[in-house]
Amino acid sequence: MSHYFDHAATTPIRPAAVEAWLHAAEQTGNAAAIHGAGRAARRIVEEARERIGEALGTPASTIIFTSGGTEADNLAILGVARARRQADPARNLLLISPIEHHGVRDAACHLLSEGFSIHEMPLTDRGVVNAAATADAMRLHADELALASLMAVNNETGVIQPAQRLAAVAHDELGLPFHCDMVQAHGQGPSLADGQCTAALASHKLGGPMGVGALIVPRGTPLQPTTYGGGQESRLRSGTVPVALVAGFAAAVVEARRTQDAETARLQALSRRLEDILIQAGGTIIADKAPRSTQITFALFPGCLGQDLVVLLDAHDIFVSTGAACTAGVPHPSPVLLAMGCSEAEAMTGLRFSLGWTSTEADLDALSHTLADAIEKAHR
Amino acid sequence: MARLIAALSGGVDSAVAAARMVEAGHDVTAIHLALSRTPLTYRAGSRGCCSLEDANDARRVADTLAIPFYVWDFSTQFHEDVVQNFLSEYARGHTPNPCLRCNEKIKFAALCDRALALGFEGVVTGHYARLIEQSDGTIDLHRSVDQAKDQSYVLGVLTQKQLRHSHFPLGDTIKEEVRREAHRRGLRVADKPDSYDICFIPEGDTADYLHDKLGYRPGQIKDESGEVLGEHQGIFTYTIGQRKGLRLGHPAADGRPRYVLRLDPQDDTVIVGPHAKLRVDHLSGVDPLWCGQAPSGPFTATVQLRAHAQEVPATVTPTADGVTIRLDQPAYGIAPGQTAVIYDGTRVVGSATIDTATP
Numbered sequence: 001m002s003h004y005f006d007h008a009a010t011t012p013i014r015p016a017a018v019e020a021w022l023h024a025a026e027q028t029g030n031a032a033a034i035h036g037a038g039r040a041a042r043r044i045v046e047e048a049r050e051r052i053g054e055a056l057g058t059p060a061s062t063i064i065f066t067s068g069g070t071e072a073d074n075l076a077i078l079g080v081a082r083a084r085r086q087a088d089p090a091r092n093l094l095l096i097s098p099i100e101h102h103g104v105r106d107a108a109c110h111l112l113s114e115g116f117s118i119h120e121m122p123l124t125d126r127g128v129v130n131a132a133a134t135a136d137a138m139r140l141h142a143d144e145l146a147l148a149s150l151m152a153v154n155n156e157t158g159v160i161q162p163a164q165r166l167a168a169v170a171h172d173e174l175g176l177p178f179h180c181d182m183v184q185a186h187g188q189g190p191s192l193a194d195g196q197c198t199a200a201l202a203s204h205k206l207g208g209p210m211g212v213g214a215l216i217v218p219r220g221t222p223l224q225p226t227t228y229g230g231g232q233e234s235r236l237r238s239g240t241v242p243v244a245l246v247a248g249f250a251a252a253v254v255e256a257r258r259t260q261d262a263e264t265a266r267l268q269a270l271s272r273r274l275e276d277i278l279i280q281a282g283g284t285i286i287a288d289k290a291p292r293s294t295q296i297t298f299a300l301f302p303g304c305l306g307q308d309l310v311v312l313l314d315a316h317d318i319f320v321s322t323g324a325a326c327t328a329g330v331p332h333p334s335p336v337l338l339a340m341g342c343s344e345a346e347a348m349t350g351l352r353f354s355l356g357w358t359s360t361e362a363d364l365d366a367l368s369h370t371l372a373d374a375i376e377k378a379h380r
Numbered sequence: 381m382a383r384l385i386a387a388l389s390g391g392v393d394s395a396v397a398a399a400r401m402v403e404a405g406h407d408v409t410a411i412h413l414a415l416s417r418t419p420l421t422y423r424a425g426s427r428g429c430c431s432l433e434d435a436n437d438a439r440r441v442a443d444t445l446a447i448p449f450y451v452w453d454f455s456t457q458f459h460e461d462v463v464q465n466f467l468s469e470y471a472r473g474h475t476p477n478p479c480l481r482c483n484e485k486i487k488f489a490a491l492c493d494r495a496l497a498l499g500f501e502g503v504v505t506g507h508y509a510r511l512i513e514q515s516d517g518t519i520d521l522h523r524s525v526d527q528a529k530d531q532s533y534v535l536g537v538l539t540q541k542q543l544r545h546s547h548f549p550l551g552d553t554i555k556e557e558v559r560r561e562a563h564r565r566g567l568r569v570a571d572k573p574d575s576y577d578i579c580f581i582p583e584g585d586t587a588d589y590l591h592d593k594l595g596y597r598p599g600q601i602k603d604e605s606g607e608v609l610g611e612h613q614g615i616f617t618y619t620i621g622q623r624k625g626l627r628l629g630h631p632a633a634d635g636r637p638r639y640v641l642r643l644d645p646q647d648d649t650v651i652v653g654p655h656a657k658l659r660v661d662h663l664s665g666v667d668p669l670w671c672g673q674a675p676s677g678p679f680t681a682t683v684q685l686r687a688h689a690q691e692v693p694a695t696v697t698p699t700a701d702g703v704t705i706r707l708d709q710p711a712y713g714i715a716p717g718q719t720a721v722i723y724d725g726t727r728v729v730g731s732a733t734i735d736t737a738t739p
Contacts, residue, residue, distance in 0.1 A: 308498055311409070311450055330414045330453045377499055 002317040003363040007205075007356030008155055008184060008296050009321055013248070014207035014357070016255045021209050021248030031241045032232055041243045048250035052214065055257040057193035064215045064233045065246055069183040069202030072215035073103035075226050075237065076179040076198045077149060081111055083222035084146040084177065093141055095148040097121040097129050097161070098339040103200070104149050104181055121150065127287040127340045131162035135169045142174050151181040152189025156323045156336045156352055158296025159287045163197070164190040171196035177221060183213075186295055187260050192216055198223075201253075203245065207357060208252030212245035259357070267294040267355050273364050274353055275299075281371045286337065286350070296354045298323060298337075304378040306351045307331050312374035318366055323352040383407045384547065385495040386504040387487060388441055388449070390434030392569045393506030393550060395441040396558050399565050400549040401504050402445050408504065410442035410449040413491065415458040415482075416580065437569050444567060452494070454486055461485035463580055467593050470616035473643030474717025477534070477687065478578055480731075484537040484669075492545050502545040507531045510551030510726075511543060519543040521671050521728040526554040533687050536721035536731035537669050587617040599648030601628065604641070609652065615643040618650050621658055621713020628652070639713070658712040659739050663705040665720050665732025674698065675729070682723045683707070685714055685734070696722055696729075703732045710739075 029041030053060035066072045084091045098120045122130040150163045163180045167190045170178035178197040195218035204210040229238030271294045283299035306322040322331040333347035386398035388410045402408050442449035462481045469476035492503045508524035509532040524530045562570035577584035601610040609628045622640040642651040682691040693708040714737040722729040
């Protein structure tokens with residue numbers, strides 16, 4: 001039996017999502033076709049959109065389906081920045097946090113080549129964006145800013161960011177478009193009902209199938225498409241809508257929302273025990289003083305290489321992650337930890353443990369039996 | 381059954397080596413070494429061992445064998461121990477072999493040490509060489525049965541401790557059979573071309589690479605009398621024994637071809653002369669490494685002076701800080717920095733880095 005501690009990478013698919021996906025996958029029909037088969041497919045897509053909207057408290061019409069979180073982030077950053085500058089050439093400044101996911105960060109960096117510039121939000125050594133200073137920066141640069149972007153929960157440290165507060169300042173006070181990467185939010189972050197920001201979601205982080213996600217685009221958001229073709233999703237995103245994936249996504253969102261309160265309490269207890277086990281084994285919890293998601297814990301094990309611990313725990317079917325990986329599978333020091341002031345060597349001693357809907361006490365039992373031995377072997 | 385690391389390069393040899401150890405019942409974990417600090421700038425083709433494509437090929441081999449697969453990053457050590465050594469050796473007019481350094485410092489040192497620390501018992505590679513255990517427990521390193529593919533030369537730097545943790549399952553097999561076996565086992569790398577070039581040199585152009593890293597250090601090309609015959613852009617792009625590409629304006633007085641005899645890093649001079657002056661009968665070697673017991677006195681042996689060269693009968697005498705080698709028949713074009721690997725029949729006795737080569 002394996003023990004999965006990598007829900008932040010992807011979480012097991014929920015039975016309700018499998019069922020919805022399978023059911024829809026057996027149907028024939030392109031949702032953009034006007035005949036009966038097309039109408040049936042379109043109905044599945046629109047019902048999924050409505051169910052997601054209802055679960056998240058946002059009108060169905062604000063949901064743009066994408067291939068996942070990264071495409072949603074890209075669409076928001078590139079699409080909003082370009083639209084804003086087209087309307088006002090003075091708006092060529094992007095304000096983003098130094099701990100954004102690559103889906104945001106690399107899109108923003110790409111805009112440097114189009115003449116935009118980037119300001120980074122100030123970060124405290126606890127891994128939280130300084131909200132007051134960031135609000136001041138937004139006010140100071142209000143006339144030049146194309147957009148601001150801050151994730152709800154950091155994907156490596158689990159630190160909850162002041163995205164709700166800053167989205168309110170941006171939207172209500174300054175009329176500034178604000179993007180929030182909510183891929184790891186799990187109930188944290190801005191309320192989508194307020195329509196204060198665009199928000200990126202990924203189905204497979206919620207227990208839905210991989211390959212689908214959404215960008216929530218409140219009415220009135222200036223946004224240009226970044227892909228060109230049939231314009232299937234409100235002319236903002238082109239490409240045949242994957243009917244079955246969307247159906248599975250919706251089932252996962254509904255299930256996650258329905259069980260959220262009970263799950264949060266359950267995971268809180270598991271998370272407390274997890275962190276006790278890690279500290280007992282000599283680990284240091286990153287950002288332990290900051291508000292954190294119950295689902296993500298990043299710990300440093302001085303004297304060990306995180307990757308060695310992955311190998312040793314893997315041999316016992318315990319699956320953890322060093323937090324970041326490139327295409328070749330070579331771990332690099334986490335840019336998030338570096339931004340928080342860790343040295344490269346320190347950052348390489350880290351492991352990310354992330355919990356989810358299938359996590360149990362038995363997982364923690366297995367970890368507590370194995371971790372000390374692994375740390376002893378990995379210690380250099 | 382042993383818990384072993386198999387170093388998978390992404391090529392056919394290491395794939396079959398790993399497959400054989402899995403089949404023999406060992407608990408094998410595959411490791412691909414990331415040696416480049418910027419993988420996309422090292423070899424992008426299929427013939428190096430550092431490209432993303434090679435990492436993916438290695439991963440697919442591990443999938444096929446149903447064994448765990450990890451990429452271990454040794455790029456910093458590789459840069460310090462292999463690439464920097466390669467550059468500094470060339471800069472001082474020597475001709476190093478980076479594959480030997482990589483085996484000595486990375487594959488059978490850094491990789492092996494990390495594996496042992498994590499509870500593994502040894503390292504499997506696809507090298508063509510044989511290990512034979514003596515009755516007293518000593519492990520002897522021998523040439524492979526495939527003489528054309530034999531890689532005992534580049535393993536001649538391994539010590540008894542390192543050999544003890546090494547496994548070379550391909551030593552008794554010829555290359556063609558290894559490829560056929562890869563086909564039979566359904567390994568997708570069965571027909572992947574062999575790698576011949578230095579893995580960290582893009583496009584295989586060593587001179588270009590050295591200019592890029594060491595710049596241009598112009599100097600003169602002279603004959604032994606001191607007459608200036610031409611100019612060059614850096615002594616490191618020349619090798620002792622080289623004849624082509626000297627671009628000397630006029631022929632030698634005797635009309636015979638001229639060869640590079642010496643590289644002088646002090647005043648950046650390339651000395652050229654007739655073939656007879658390349659003759660070498662005596663060598664001195666430094667940094668000797670012995671595969672087993674260090675020899676106590678002179679002994680007769682054969683020595684191989686570069687990869688894929690013919691071996692030469694010789695008398696080897698250990699000295700306080702190295703060895704001296706007297707060749708029974710002359711060798712030509714031997715450069716300091718090359719490694720002399722010493723054999724007793726097919727058995728590797730040890731090796732030393734050539735320091736001086738004289739008639």
